[in-house]
Amino acid sequence: MSRTQWWRRAVFYQVYVWSFADADGDGIGDLPGVRSRLPYLRDLGVDAVWLNPFYPSPQADNGYDVADHRDVDPRFGTIADADALIRDAHALGLRIVIDLVPNHTSDEHPWFRAALADGPGSAARRRYLFRDGRGPAGDQPPNNWTSNFGGRAWTRAPDGQWYLHLFAPEQPDLDWTSDEVRAEFHSILRFWLDRGVDGFRIDVAHGLAKDPQMPDLGEHLTRPGAAHPHWDVDEVHDVYRGWRRVLDDYPGDRMFVGEIVVQSVQRLALYLRPDELHTAFNFALLKAPWDATALRTAIDDSIGALETVGAPPTWVLSNHDEVRHVTRYGGGPLGVRRARAAALMMLALPGGAYLYQGDELGLPEVEDLPDRVRRDPVFYRTGGAERGRDGCRVPLPWSGSAPSLGFGPGHESWLPQPSDWKSLTVERQTADPGSTLNLHRAALSLRHQIPALATASLTWLPAPEGVLAFRRGPAFRCVVNLNNTPVRVDPAELLLASDPYATADTVPGESAAWYMIGW
The missing domain is CATH 3.20.20.80 (Glycosidases)
Incomplete structure (x- = not known):
């Protein structure tokens, strides 16, 4: 490459x-x-x-x-x-x-430890997203944002301010305006x-x-x-x-x-x-x-x-x-x-x-x-x-x-x-020629050998319902049969297939095949 x-x-x-x-x-x-x-x-x-x-x-x-x-x-x-x-x-x-x-x-990063130790208004705290809470006592989170990992996205520090964590409380968000x-x-x-x-x-x-x-x-x-x-x-x-x-x-x-x-x-x-x-x-x-x-x-x-x-x-x-x-x-x-x-x-x-x-x-x-x-x-x-x-x-x-x-x-x-x-x-x-591992090895080897797979754009080809067919360059063709029954294709040299029963003109159900014209 x-x-x-x-x-x-x-x-x-x-x-x-x-x-x-x-x-x-x-x-x-x-x-x-x-x-x-x-x-x-x-x-x-x-x-x-x-x-x-x-x-x-x-x-x-x-x-x-x-x-x-x-x-x-x-x-x-x-x-x-x-x-x-x-x-x-x-x-x-x-x-x-x-x-x-x-x-x-991490909440154990030296920056966050300093933010907790130095308190509100400190330079260390401005590296993160600390905010005062809502309510008379500030005991409610600053807004209703939730964590990607479940629960609310705010945790209260010992001094009463809250810090934002869109993931776990152990993952305080940085302030990228800093x-x-x-x-x-x-x-x-x-x-x-x-x-x-x-x-x-x-x-x-x-x-x-x-x-x-x-x-x-x-x-x-x-x-x-x-x-x-x-x-x-x-x-x-x-x-x-x-x-x-x-x-x-x-x-x-x-x-x-x-x-x-x-x-x-x-x-x-x-x-x-x-x-x-x-x-x-x-x-x-x-x-x-x-x-x-x-x-x-x-x-x-x-x-x-x-x-x-x-x-x-x-x-x-x-x-x-x-x-x-x-x-x-x-x-x-x-x-x-x-x-x-x-x-x-x-x-x-x-x-x-x-x-x-x-x-x-x-x-x-x-x-x-x-x-x-x-x-x-x-x-x-x-x-x-x-x-x-x-x-x-x-x-x-x-x-x-x-x-x-x-x-x-x-x-x-x-x-x-x-x-x-x-x-x-x-x-x-x-040790198994038909294994999924050897399928990947073969596909990756061909991907490096076939110039069209590196440079050519994709062109869709006519295909029956439930089938995807496209070519890369003038000669390479990929057919993906998402149906559960075989589909016939125009005869071409079969390079590789996910199903051992694929042929030059047939792609079995739930399988894909690579073909080449004039390979």
Whole structure:
């Protein structure tokens, strides 16, 4: 792949560090474990590795409550381990993207400790969003905003003021009108860029700016033309213009990808203007049901909106916050069939793509975790009404049949793996030519070999109801049959199929196939 804007068509592999590979046997994944498995990722055929947070943290939200943005949590290793990981990845031709969490810090961050100690009106407190309460005694929160994790979005400090946390109370929101906050994150960017990282995934990229009036949510949204008071507020764009100037000081086509949840792809495109972020983590395909019309709409809307700003689309089917798509698509053998088909569809689309660890193994959501092992604050803040995200974070099965399934040298893993995952290990699937792992390896290899998959635009082809068919360039064709019965297609050379019974002119139900004319 050319170095020039490599991120436009790269395949990124998301590593959830807690659950990828455990080198020291404590049941928790770590950076040496990731480093040991880099050859696996190279052989899989991905271009870049995105690491979820590995910074020092009390782990109230599995690392998204950061106490120090310039170090490594001892659970995961040392800063020397991070340097070695970056160095080894580059030697293997892999790029490294790390998670950045700018909306909030941990409540154990030195800044927040100082904010509590120094009190109202202090410079330390102005780094966060403290407000006086409502009511005669100030004992009511400043407004009715609620946390994404359940409950209200305000917690009262011992001195009586309240602080905002759009997530857990242990994750106080920063005040991005503060010049000190902005300067600090420019420094954090440079710290990691100097160490060689190739890019940053920005957590909650749509959430940094807040309406300074902080109106009650219902009242605000009923006003004609009103925008949301704490999501996708226009002032957020000035933050990213500043970040882009920092990144552009560095060689090697470093990049940003934002986690951006907005109301329309048109709003999404605003973040990807030429002087802001390079790409966005696109949820349109992930959120679409297994339906031909819905999937085509997600694809068309994404490509069309981003063309207006010259940005490439990205595609993703699962991540660490969402139910795994094998389960979303029906679970069991049906879910696996659909997930295999969806993988071929996604990897044939123009732009970049993201694989979440275990996608390549066809892992399902683990839906029967005991309550006692759950860690997700969503589960606890909703009193168990929402099961949370632990089910998609269960450690990977690598080999063997004994507990931990090769995840680490010990017999424990921080979340228990289902016993039937022994049939889904990397070891077992590598030996099976028809496995989901080998399907991904073949697809990623062809994606690199076929020039049209790097450069050509997408053109839809006529297809029966319930079928998606498109071409890239004059010769490559992808057919996705979302029906449960086979469909006939114009004869062509079959390159790859998610179902072993596909032929040059037939695509079985719930499957996808890649064809080439004149290959």
